[in-house]
Amino acid sequence: MPLYNFKTIKVVPTGKDFIDIVLSRTQRQTPTVVHNGWAITRIRSFYMRKVKYTQSNWHDKLSQILDDFPKVDDIHPFYADLLNVLYDKDHFKLALGQLNMARNLIGKVAQDYVRLLKYGDSLYRCKQLKRAALGRMCTIMKKQTASLAYLEQVRQHMSRLPSIDPNTRTLLVCGYPNVGKSSFMNKITRADVDVQPYAFTTKSLFIGHMDYKYLRWQVIDTPGILDRPLEERNTIEMQSVTALAHLRAAVLYIVDISEQCGYTIAQQAALFHSIKPLFASKPLLVVANKTDAASIEALSPEDQAILRELVVEAAKTSAGAGVVLDADALAREANLLKMSTLTEEGVMDVKQLACDRLLASRVEMKLQGKRVKDITNRIHVSQPQSRDGSGGKADPKSARPACIPTSVLAKRAAATSGAGPSQPAADAEETELQLQERLGGAGVYSADMRKRWQLSNPGWKYDIAPEIIEGHNIADFIDPDIEAKLADLEAEEDALAAAAAAEGIDMDLDDLTPEEMELLGQIKNRKRVLVASHRRRKSAANNHSVMPRGRDVDRIINTDQMKKSLDWMGYNTDKAVARVRSQSRTGRKRMRSEGPAGMDVDGAGDVVMEPPQKRIHSSKSRSMSRGRALSTSEPGAGKGIRDASQRNKAIKISDKAMRKRGKQARRGEGDRHIPDLKPKHLLTGKRGKGKTDRR
Structure with missing residues (x-):
């Protein structure tokens, strides 16, 4: 279900x-x-x-x-x-x-x-x-x-009903109003039912859950029931009657022996007898609550007799439900169950007994069912046969005595030969416990873990652990004579140093002549200039045009080849050759008589260094150099144009081509216009009743 x-x-x-x-x-x-x-x-x-x-x-x-x-x-x-x-x-x-x-x-x-x-x-x-x-x-x-x-x-109303499983393990608490049903439920479950000192506080069924013997249990708190005919009971009472009639659960009938609920023990017993048919085939417990306010011994004999009668009726009902009680349950059943929800005395005992009753009843019902026979037919219980004889009498032929190894027997004999625990025998190995007691006791003695290592050479037990790198032992690659060889090498170095000092090989700058000192300074300056120029070219990343080696493998593209080809076509190449040769020089004002990097070489072979000229980096110098590059004697000089007419024609062709592109009005990467991707008239405002035709 x-x-x-x-x-x-x-x-x-x-x-x-x-x-x-x-x-x-x-x-x-x-x-x-x-x-x-x-x-x-x-x-x-x-x-x-x-x-x-x-x-x-x-x-x-x-x-x-x-x-x-x-x-x-x-x-x-x-x-x-x-x-x-x-x-x-x-x-x-x-x-x-x-x-x-x-x-x-x-x-x-x-x-x-x-x-x-x-x-x-x-x-x-x-x-x-x-x-x-x-x-x-x-x-x-x-x-x-x-x-x-x-x-x-x-x-x-149905959405507020609790989710009750009719077939699970259930404890059902019933009785007169205000006898302690909700208090008992709050003690054994995690529910929080409202508890008040007046009748009919609980007006509907409440459910709580608990765990017992690793199983899930539900506890149902029912509204109070009054002792009157069924047709006179209201909707609140009929909910309790419905739960008692249809739920297969362990029923706990709570009796208020202090009579603080407003009803006497006789009236509560009368209610028990009137609804007793609803308890049929269910485990039933009668629990006396509020023992902190009144004890059973202080009750009148008539009330005690009524309670004993209720206990007997509950036992008969439980027996009819197929409950088989163990010795502990029978001992508890001999007396009336007592508890106090205020002091929590006896609450857990009532819970355990009710759960055990229900489990026993459910097991008995399953054994009486038809499905048990199908299961038992498939179960085979094996009984092992005794190999040492039957009837508890051992057969000498088939007896199997305990087998103890001879080495163990020898050690036992050596230990019992007279040596104490702290003084072992000569042929018996001393145990770790004996060593500990002999060498200072626990906390002082440190056990030796290497003495029982099984190695090819027992002398290796206490060797220092080798250092392993890439699977190799470093000690295997160390020369044992390395100390002696190092000492010989150091002695040889000392001898060579002494010989060099004796021959005067060490050069001292104080021994140089003035001419040699000047020449050394010029060499150092030249070296410094070369290093500076190399670093400058490296920082600029060689940012100059170079003919690819693949285009001129044989090194035939040069100025002479250009002059020959242009002369054959009828062009004057004197200025072009002069311009190329002037650009090929390292500097604009450097003369052919100058050496590399500004060094003048005279006839005597002496190198004369000139101080490097400071380069001028200014907007004026750049504009002047740019103007000199653009200003030429002829209109098309250096651009492949013969004269001014040809130059004007080229300008007109360029303007005509640009005019066609300008008419297309294409956007470029320089444009910053943001198009209207979301027009306002389509995306704002609400549509009226007449604007739904877009569906």
């Missing part, structure tokens, strides 16, 4: 809201534009679609309501009777039946009007048939307003 969860039932709308929901959905999900010029078949299908879609919406909504609510005849009898107590089962069935009838009537209306729409001869007649069909459907649903309102109230 599944665990019922009534919280998943969807909300039931009222009659007016129901009509608005369905008609609005039809308006939104079907086309809304029709023209008189369309073919009549198209107009008929347009309105037939609206009628069918509306009928489908009614059918789906009503079917969901009918499916969500439980069927009284298909659910557990506990929930069926609980629904009958709370909502009147007949009224509940009648409301669901009316909705089912409305669903069928709406389907029939749609079928009739679709048949009539097939013969519609104009747009006006088809429209009127559609209006009539939707109007009759709405009229049918208006008549169900009362049923929908009733079902919504039922749904709200």
Whole structure:
């Protein structure tokens, strides 16, 4: 049987809201534009679609309501009777039946009007048939307003019911009002039921959960019951009666022996006897509560006799439920169960006994079932046979005495030969415990873990652990004579140094002549200039044009080759050759007589250094150099243009090409215009009733 969860039932709308929901959905999900010029078949299908879609919406909504609510005849009898107590089962069935009838009537209306729409001869007649069909459907649903309102109230009340599993392990607490049922439930579970010092604080069923013997248990707190005829009990009391009648649980009947609940022990016993038929075939416990306020010994003999009678009746009921009690349970059963929910005395004992009773009852019921025989037929219990004889008498031939190795026997004999625990025998190995006691005791003695290592050479036990790199022992690659060889090498170096000092090989700058010192300074300056120029070229990353080696493998592209080819074509190459040769020099003002990097070489062979000239980096110098580069004696000099007319023609061709591109008005990477990707008139404001034609 599944665990019922009534919280998943969807909300039931009222009659007016129901009509608005369905008609609005039809308006939104079907086309809304029709023209008189369309073919009549198209107009008929347009309105037939609206009628069918509306009928489908009614059918789906009503079917969901009918499916969500439980069927009284298909659910557990506990929930069926609980629904009958709370909502009147007949009224509940009648409301669901009316909705089912409305669903069928709406389907029939749609079928009739679709048949009539097939013969519609104009747009006006088809429209009127559609209006009539939707109007009759709405009229049918208006008549169900009362049923929908009733079902919504039922749904709200059912969503507040606890989720009770009728077939799990359950403890059911019952009794008169204000006897301590809710307090007992709060003590043994994690529930938090309201507890007040007046009657009928609990008005409905409350459920709590606990763990016992690694199993999950549910505890149900029922409202108080009064001793009166069944037909006079109200809805609150009938919930308790329904739970007692249909739930197979261990029942705890709470008795207030202090009579603070307002009812005497005799009245509570009378209630027990009046509802005793509901306890049939269930484990039953009678528990005396509020022992902190009054003890059983202080009660009158008549009240004590009544309580003993209740205990006897409870034992008979438990025996009828098939409960087999163990010795501890029987010992506890001999006396009346006592507890106090205020001081928590005896609460856990009552809980354990109730759980054990219920477990024993469930096991007994399973053994009495038909399925046990099918299981026992498949179980085989093997009984091992005794190999040492039968009947407890051992057979000497098959006896198997204990076998102790000779080495162990020898050690035992050596240990018992007279040596004490701190003084072992000469041939017996001293144990670690004896070593510890002899060498200072625990905390002082440190056990030697290497003495029992099994190595090829026992002398390796206490060697220093080798250093391993890449799987190799470093000690295997060390020359044992390295110390002597190092000493010889150092002695040889000392001898060589002494010989060099004796021969005077060491050069001293003080011994140089003035001419040699000047020449050394010039060499150092030249070296410094070369290093500076190399670093400058490296920092500029050689940023100058170089002919690729692949284009001139044979080194034939030079100035002479250019002069020959241009002379053959009829061009004057004197200035071009002079310009190329002037650019090939390292500096603008450097002369051919100058050496590299500004060194003048005279006839005597002496190198004369000139101080490096400071380069001028200014906007004026750059503009002047740029002007000199652009200003030439001829209009097209250096640009492949013969004269001014050819130059003007080239300028006109360039302007004409740019004019064509300018007319295209293409955006480039320099443009910063942001286009209007989201026009405001399409993305702001709300659409009115007449602006929904975009669907």
